[in-house]
Amino acid sequence: MPDSEGNVQGYAPTPVRTVGKLSLPNVETGANGAAAPFTAPPGGLLVVYFGFVSCPDVCPVSMGDLAAGLKEMGPAADKVEVAFVSVDIERDTPEMLNQYLSYYFGEGNYRALRANDAYQLNGVTYEFGAQWNVEAHEPGDRTYVVSHTGVTFVVNDKGQLVWAYPWGTSAPDIAATLNELLAKQQS
Amino acid sequence: MKETTIGAAQRGATKKFNAKAIAVVLVSVLALGAIAAGCSSSSSSDGGSAGSIKVTNVLARSSAAAQGNGAVYFTVANSATLPDLLVSASVSDTIAKTTEIHETKQAGGMMSMSPVKSVLIPANGTVEFAPGGNHVMLIDLVSPLEVGKTFDMKLGFLNAGVVTVKAKVVAE
Numbered sequence: 251m252p253d254s255e256g257n258v259q260g261y262a263p264t265p266v267r268t269v270g271k272l273s274l275p276n277v278e279t280g281a282n283g284a285a286a287p288f289t290a291p292p293g294g295l296l297v298v299y300f301g302f303v304s305c306p307d308v309c310p311v312s313m314g315d316l317a318a319g320l321k322e323m324g325p326a327a328d329k330v331e332v333a334f335v336s337v338d339i340e341r342d343t344p345e346m347l348n349q350y351l352s353y354y355f356g357e358g359n360y361r362a363l364r365a366n367d368a369y370q371l372n373g374v375t376y377e378f379g380a381q382w383n384v385e386a387h388e389p390g391d392r393t394y395v396v397s398h399t400g401v402t403f404v405v406n407d408k409g410q411l412v413w414a415y416p417w418g419t420s421a422p423d424i425a426a427t428l429n430e431l432l433a434k435q436q437s
Numbered sequence: 438m439k440e441t442t443i444g445a446a447q448r449g450a451t452k453k454f455n456a457k458a459i460a461v462v463l464v465s466v467l468a469l470g471a472i473a474a475g476c477s478s479s480s481s482s483d484g485g486s487a488g489s490i491k492v493t494n495v496l497a498r499s500s501a502a503a504q505g506n507g508a509v510y511f512t513v514a515n516s517a518t519l520p521d522l523l524v525s526a527s528v529s530d531t532i533a534k535t536t537e538i539h540e541t542k543q544a545g546g547m548m549s550m551s552p553v554k555s556v557l558i559p560a561n562g563t564v565e566f567a568p569g570g571n572h573v574m575l576i577d578l579v580s581p582l583e584v585g586k587t588f589d590m591k592l593g594f595l596n597a598g599v600v601t602v603k604a605k606v607v608a609e
Contacts (some may be wrong), residue, residue, distance in 0.1 A: 306506035306575070307541050308548045310498050311568040314608065332562060346503035353501030376475045397549030407447070417569060 259417030259423045270409010272374050274335060274363040277344035277349075286333070286361050288374070289409040294329035295431055296361075296405040300380045302338035302396050303350045308417065312324065312402060317354045319424030330428055333361040337371065337382035337398045378403055378411065404428070405436055483605060488597035495574075495590065495604045498568075500582045502602065507582050508574040509590060509604050511566050515558040519594070522555040522583075525593035526573040531542035532588045533575035540571050549597065550574075558594070582606045 252345055269288040276286035290296035297316060301309035313334075316363075320327040332355055336342040347362040354360075363373035380399040387394035400417030404427075413431055415424065486494035495511040515521050526536050541550045548569070557572055558564050568573050573590065575582075586606040595598050 303501075303503050304505050305550075306504070306508040307539070307550060307568060310500060310504065310508070314498060318608075349503035350501045352504075369578055381545070383547070384548070395549065397547050397550060400543060400544050401546055402550040417543065 251426075252323055259419045259427060262413055263411050267377060267379070267407055267411040268375050269411050270408050272303055272377055274365050274370065275362045276361045277347060278358070278362045280358065281344045283344070283364075285348065286363060287409065288333070288405050289327070289332060289360060290405055290407040293436060294331065295408060295412075295435065297329050297428070298333045298335065298349075298378070298403040299301075300337050300382060300398050301337045302374060302377070302398070303334055303342045303346045303394065304338070308400055310419065311386075312400070313354045314316055315419065315421045316402065316424060318421035319428065320355070321378050322421055322425040323429060326429060326432060328350075329432055331361065333363055335363045335371070335374065337375075338384065338396050339364055339367070339371065340384070341392065350362060373400075379414075404431055406431070447546065456596065483603060485600045486513075487594065487600045488596035490515055490521055490594050490600055492592060492600050492602050495602045497582050497588075497604050497606045498577065499521050499584045499606050499608055502581045504580055504581070506578075507578050508531045508539075508568075509566075509573040509575065511604075512563060512571075513558050513566070513592075513595075515560060518560050519596070520560045520562075521558045521597055522595040523558060523592075524593060524595050525590045526557045527593075528575060528588060530549040531579055531580065534577035535575075536590075537574045537576065538571070539574040543569065556596075583607050 266422055273285040273287040275283040277283040288296065288298065300314060306310055316332065320330060334351055336347060342364060344364065347364060351360040380397040384396050385394040401414045404413035406412045413427065415427060476604050483495050491514045491581045493512050497507055499510045505519065513523065521539065527536050536555060537552045539550050540553045541548055556564060584606055587603050588607065589601055590604050591599050591601050
């Protein structure tokens with residue numbers, strides 16, 4: 251979708267990938283959360299981000315810009331849900347994920363997704379085309395480096411991956427992109 | 438105050454007339470002049486300067502309590518005809534337990550971050566420490582960074598010496 255300067259922010263993955271059949275435990279209500287499928291509510295969108303709580307640079311900026319973009323959308327943002335998928339299941343506890351996501355999106359306005367193990371997480375990131383890596387470390391070492399995809403994904407109510415926008419997309423561009431995708435969904 | 442130990446470059450910055458350190462970067466009258474000027478540093482509400490180095494627009498993103506870490510962004514301008522190196526960064530241990538200079542790199546759509554020993558500030562050049570690139574990482578924040586909060590940060594340059602700046606926490 252073009253931004254104010256006419257630059258395209260993001261792309262529609264082709265061929266269309268269906269991720270709605272995938273799910274991960276939603277720990278929003280605690281450690282033994284029910285599996286939440288990667289599908290938006292009817293007529294809505296699901297914004298999916300792969301990151302980790304202690305990330306100091308990329309994740310906070312992406313989450314802050316997304317939160318600002320949703321604010322800019324006004325009431326239309328009610329149709330958009332945010333799913334944060336932890337790629338650091340060793341350090342990210344359900345409590346930390348909830349505190350972190352409440353900070354950006356308000357209590358209850360998100361899905362805090364945390365796989366039970368790396369195998370389960372890989373099953374999801376493979377289908378999205380997202381990459382992540384946890385640096386090899388000794389047990390108990392808490393200072394390891396985590397790398398991950400900077401892209402943010404958008405899923406529609408049919409569970410189709412309809413858009414991916416790059417790291418650095420501004421809040422107004424996020425709002426414009428989501429509004430356009432919402433309009434497409436309803437037509 | 439607690440400074441990160443990052444090897445010879447930083448030791449050189451602390452002992453400003455350490456001959457080895459000067460040899461590492463530049464041996465010239467101009468460099469010595471810059472070191473001398475570095476002894477008189479100034480700080481203002483957002484930026485500061487020492488010798489030929491000027492640091493402006495010092496901002497930190499607000500952070501959620503669970504995050505535990507933070508990042509500080511700023512602009513460094515070097516008006517000297519010789520390059521300089523940012524070799525150290527520190528904040529009070531009432532702000533964060535450890536401070537490191539970091540670089541975020543993007544390769545194949547994947548973002549990864551790693552500590553670096555130094556960042557080159559080219560002669561007559563400007564380097565942006567910005568999201569997705571270089572930044573000063575605050576590790577183990579004592580309390581979350583709240584919008585409007587300010588705190589002092591010391592940046593050590595090999596030639597120009599120490600610049601003390603005031604970082605301001607912003608929402609985005």
